[in-house]
Amino acid sequence: MREVSGAGRRRTVRLGALSLATAAMLAAQGVTVAAADPVPDGLWVSGLETGSQACGAGEAKAYVRTLPPLRAVLSDPANDGRPDAPPVAAEFELWWAAGGGIERRQLTTLAKPQGSGFSWHLPEEIEIPADTVVSWHVRALSGGKVSPWSSDGSGTACEFVYDREAPGQPVVSSDDYPDNDAWTDGVGVHGTFHVDSPSDDVVFYRYNFLGGRQLTVPASGPDGAADIDHLPESPGLHVLEVQAFDRAGNGSAPVNYQFRVGSGRVPTARWKLADAAGSRTAAAEAGPTARVGAGAAFGAAAPSGTDVTSTVALDGTGHGFVTPDTPVVATDRTFSVGAWVRPAAVDGTRTVVSQDSGQGPAFTLGLRQADGKPVWSFGLGGTRLTGGAPEAGQWAHVLGRYDARTGTARLYVNGRAVGEEQPVTPVTGDGDFQIGRAQGAAGYRDRWQGEIGDVRVYDRVAVSAEVAELAARKAQLLGHWGLETAPGGISAESNGGQPLKLGPGASIRRFDEPCDPLDPDCDPGDWPLDGEGHLLLDGVSGHATTEKPVVDTGGSFSVSATVRLADQEPDRPMTVLSQGGTHGDAFKVRYRPSTSSWELVMSHADEPGAAETVVARYTEPDGGFGTGHRIAVVHDETMNQVTLYVDGYAETAGTAEFRDGWTSDGGLQVGRGRTTEGWGEYLHGAVDQVRAFSGALTAAEVAGLM
Template identity: 30%
Template sequence: MTETTSPALVDNTSYRMRVLTEAYWATDRGASGHLQSGWSTWCYFRVDTTGPPPPIITSDDGLYPPAEDSLASGGVGKAGKFRFTPADTNSNLPGIQSDVTSYKWRLNSGRLSAPINVSTGASTTLWVTPNQDMENTLQVWAYDAAMHSSVTAYYSFKVKRAEAPVGKWSLDNSGADSTTAATKRPLTLGGSAVYGTKSRAGSHGLQTNGTTSYAATSTPPVNTLYSYSVSAWARINPGETGGTVVGINGKVYSGFYLAFDKGRWSLITSPLDTMSGNITEQVVVSDQPATTGVWTHLTGVYDSVEKEMRLYVNGRLQGTHAMPASWTATGGLQIGRALWQSEHSGYFAGSIDEVYTWSRALSGDEVAQIATQEDEDASDGYAGDPTTANVASWEATTATGNTIQDASGYGRAMTLNGATIGIDPATADNEALGRPTTNAMALNGSSGYASASGPLVDDTGSFTASAWVRLDSSKVTDASKGYLLQVLGQQGTSNFSWGIWYEQAAGSSAGKWKLGRSSKDAAGSAWSYVSSAPAVKDQWVRLTVVYDAQDATTTGDGDEVSRGTLFLYVNSSKYGNDNGVAFTTPWQGLAKFEVGRGIVDGAVGRYFPGHVRNVRVWAGAMSPSAVGDFFAAEE
């Protein structure tokens, strides 16, 4: 083997080389010579120690010109076509001048894209959907074959506000369409459907019987040939197995089915509106089984640019499915039923509320925002805050025998199991003075508890729970042992899904209130929790737990987003920190809601000693100002 050194090589230059072998021979008679092989094939290589220049970004369809040259155009959720071109390419010259082989891009602070591979020196086009109004910034990097990156190329453009819903039915004792669009499409009730008082927002929601009930418009609010989105709140009656929440009639099939199907939430479409079509090929289902008897937010999206359908449950993406072709459903919007092989079926049994449609594909951030169900009443002082719906309310003063009636209207009576109703210790001396006394639930710390049929809320969505609590100091005096004492929680099979408890370590005379959630309904679960300051004993405090399923936490370079945050309030003070404690893996507890005890690793215990009153639960994440105002009103 031998080595040789080439002349100095020039950067950004392509070379080729080939070799042959040569052998020297000699004999004992003095003869000698050389033998040579044939030449090898050529070996091509390029010397490249520098990255390409930043690429040139242009609006290929003209929808989003540079920010410095134009006013806002397009709209949030309206895709524009952009072109990325190597900066060292001259279209007037023959051949390839650039060594760019791929691009990566990012919009605003979103996720960095996967590489977009191109032929050497070629440009590429890309559809980009802006996710915020006013200025958006596209960042692009060019790469050569050695994966040297260019510096960042920037392109800023201005975007109009997101297009408002083109259909908006709040169902508050009326089928009126409250959209700001020029064309209104009111609903007509059919088949014994009524506007009932079980609602997720406002005063009423649509109640359907699962056999004949529905509400419908006469014309479609969106053209299903192009991008569209639809959202609704749904509450399935316990015991039901299926039903369509929203669809739009075609001739044979619905243009889409936002539905409860085979025990899960689903977004379903048929590739054709003919008898040769079907509703089994294009389906996205929820990650977890649907929970009956609770309010759940659903959003279905068709993105005609990406040729993709997406399902969101409580603001979280559940999955996607390719949808290479679409068609126009020309019939009316159907709430509570669908069209299958030219016959109406799939009647929904339960409650439906706040149905919205858009003529565009919503972004994930927009879906999460919509799932908060913002208060739109500018006169109530909570405009922009999440809307909550009271789904359980138990007052000790209404107890009869061993039962406390539910004042929320959802009819879940609470049963006392060893717990008793007695005079509030804070008013015990009033009776002798001729003053009024109040009642409270008394818990003995060893066997007493109360329970109601659960679940009360969708544990994967946002919810709020509160209670007034008074801890009996005489039951936590043994400093040689620790105490874990459950105030309330939603029980599962092995663990409670969420709950509030008092925790006091061995060797200490002081403890804290804690709000926590478990990562799974099985032994060995990890726990996420928020702790309070040292808890007071023998005094009433109002404990409030808030789980905000839509609250976002960003990680890495800001391109990873997870959702779900825990907040704990004692009276009106929030604990943990302003951002709460992230909890992004919620699961649904399906057993009873209990006051005064809990279950961990399959063992029931943690009996609470003291008194509890005014236990309430809401669907939705109560805002800090609402928590404070509620406390002030009851203090």
């Protein structure tokens, strides 16, 4: 029998070339079909799909876990593009072997315009058996023609298998990270996890390490197994979840494989380079003691905000070096090497660390020139990774790492990856490890001039979080003004530092006996921003200032405050924080009503009309109500960027590149900023909890302040 489906109806007709009932139904739709044999060169049949898969047979047949729609596109090339082209209908047929014979089912569709897509959504009542090869083809009916079946001539029948059975649960094992109570090495050390399945039709495995992305790996080999490589980036209990999937997309029950990851192995070699002045050797925290050249002087300065207490200064001559006179790293295996450095000169090529190999270095970490500008550099084999911008007199933490498992290298500057990870071909370097120079054909060269401290070498991958921690420079609190009192117009700094002197139009609003918020007579504008008082500014002349600069605006710094605007519709820009020089502000944070946003403005020089970098974040004005906004500005000189935080979260922060910081000599201003006419942009509102730091606060530290 043939199934015929129309709009809201289905009936059956007898099989044949075309039954009278089918011919009548098609005629009613404007489709005339000759009673003759099919026309060999008639209608085109294209776009055959079984579900979402292209038509395939044999090894290319589709496997499905739900009954798929059968699809085709039909058109008559003889009528292509004709506006009066007759409509076309599709006749589908599918079949499968059953009980020594063949079971067949058919469907003839309604007619559509030439070039239309047709589909047969197989109903459950067809009762297609599971795990059986089902074949189908289609032909077109139009304008007195019956096309050949899509399987005729050079064509082939489409095939699919209806598979509803899920694979068995996979089995996971690992020699590197066994599923037991043992703590195994470790952070930065690759491990292999072998996955197998008791089912023989698995084609891929889906997996994730708890909290990570969903990934897939194909099943391969005669046993349909797979290996998963994983680099643990944190210590603790880890979980690998795996599911097996067959060709039809059926998924097994997941299996959870637990393993324990130990902390990363300590450096195989480390020199703090904090030895006593005049020492001719460098003590090793790990690895061999190093010999020190006459051009190396201990007791040099160290980067602030770190655990480094002092460094070694190298003079850039042939005597400025430190070496253990032995190799400390296998350069054709996984390793990481880094140090704190401050170049005194950034010309030419200068080496922080290297290891000898024949008449050249196996690797170098340092700086070189690119397009006429200095860049940090990690060279390994014939590949060189570059990025960042070294500056004379500025501290930086640089680290290069090579991962032998992936065959790639990466360069980090100040805890952040720079440039792209690149594939490299390492060379074996079994010569001496060098600090401050690199081997050349005619002797050592590319000598470092400046300070180097805390050199560390690992025989594993230093993971991203670890590199960020190594390069962290904790911001140091320079001043905290709670603005609770101001006897004699002076509001003290909490640790005895510079006080803020209140100008005319500025006062401390105290809340020793705040009114009850539930009292209808309580004025919400009297609620404190923080604690028992805040600074109240009249918007005309009100401000507070320190006598001298608080932050070095030429370096990394952070300043924060809580502020509430008194007006619902401010009529002019108003500055809450600034610090500047003779002609303008090095930085200022102001509210701009025209854009309803807080702005961080960084000027490029202490000159009239100097260029400015502006970062803006949208927020509605307060109108004297609420708890105000927590504003913070962070200048990270090491990354050449500035960030404005509003209410303390990275999601509400804006960042811009900034390379032109300059050291201002004016005091910290609260409530006013420089304009072309002198002091102006006076704030009308309340300010509280002003803090200033040397160094760049992290996003988490800013959020913690708020």
